[in-house]
Amino acid sequence: MLKRLTTENAMRYSRQVLLAGFDLEKQEILLNSKVLQIGAGGLGCAASQYLVSAGVGYMTLVDDDIVEESNLQRQVLHSEASLGANKCVSAQRALLAMNSTADINIFEKRLSDEELSQQIDAHHIVLDCSDNIETRNQLNRLCIQRQKPLVSGAAIRMEGQLCSFLPGTDNACYQCLSTMFTEQQLSCVEAGVMSPVVGVIGAMQALECIKILTHFGEPLSNKLMLFDAKSMDWQTFVIPKNPGCSVCSS
Structure with a gap:
């Protein structure tokens, strides 16, 4: 059943609607x-x-982790009252x-x-907010198979990265990117992370998602954005499609 924009909703979202x-x-x-969002952490x-x-009308959150005290430094939907609860339950309540x-x-x-393939089919776009390479590779592979856009973010220490992968035979995928660089295996537990850095990257993922869903602006397809929080520098690199990629090249 389609949701209709009511007068009340139009007022609520008026600052967006005013955008050229x-x-x-x-x-x-x-x-x-x-x-579909994988991960309810930072x-x-x-x-x-x-x-x-x-104003996104439908979201599905996937996470098997529980809220711990060390999460509260950066995972802003969770509170002290959420300690011990599943992160999806805590996030759902706050949202x-x-x-x-x-x-x-x-x-x-x-x-x-x-199960993940069924959920990808039922959604328009996937956000990778996970923190491990196994999940990233799984999402990339299944999004390529199901021809659904994927927005991927990562943050550790004082660094962040953002990229979008759109369906298309000429477009690169996460596997094309990961073969170019040494995959970061450290987690926040081992290397630490500055609280606002995950907020910056997560907010950018939301922005990319909105742009892709509404065809508003230019998405980061075939591009990688790197954020250095120490110097406040952003750099953008082209991700070339790997013709021998085991995931996206036939």
Whole structure:
């Protein structure tokens, strides 16, 4: 059932609708968009709150982890009252408090290939807010198979990265990128991370998601953005498609 933009909603989202090129039609697209987000940690907390606040009508959160005290430094949807709770449950509660009209489904476990494929098919776009290479590779492979856009973010220490992978035979995928660089195996537990860095990257993931869903602006397809928080520098690099890629090249 399609959601319609009411007069009340139009007022709520008026600052977006006032943007040149972003009209009521695009806001209604957001209201009917379905976003699958893997991870409800630092990146996921930042991304999901901006998406729900911006008017994305449907979100599914997937995370099998529980809220620990060390998470509270950067995972801003969780509170002291959430300690011990599943992160999806905690995030769902906080997101609905921001926007009660949103439909937010949760999976408090890791999904198999079959389960994840079903969810990818049921959504318009996937956000990779995970923190491990196994999940990143799984999402990339299944999004290529299901021809769904993927927005990937990562943050550690004082560094962040952002990239989008869109369906298309000429477009690169995450595997094309990961073969070019040594994959960062350290986690925040081992290397640490500055709290606002995950917020910056997660918010950028939300922005990319909105742009792709509404065809507003230019997405980061075939590009990698790197953020150095120490110097506050952003750098953008082209990701060339690997003709021998085991995932996206036939």
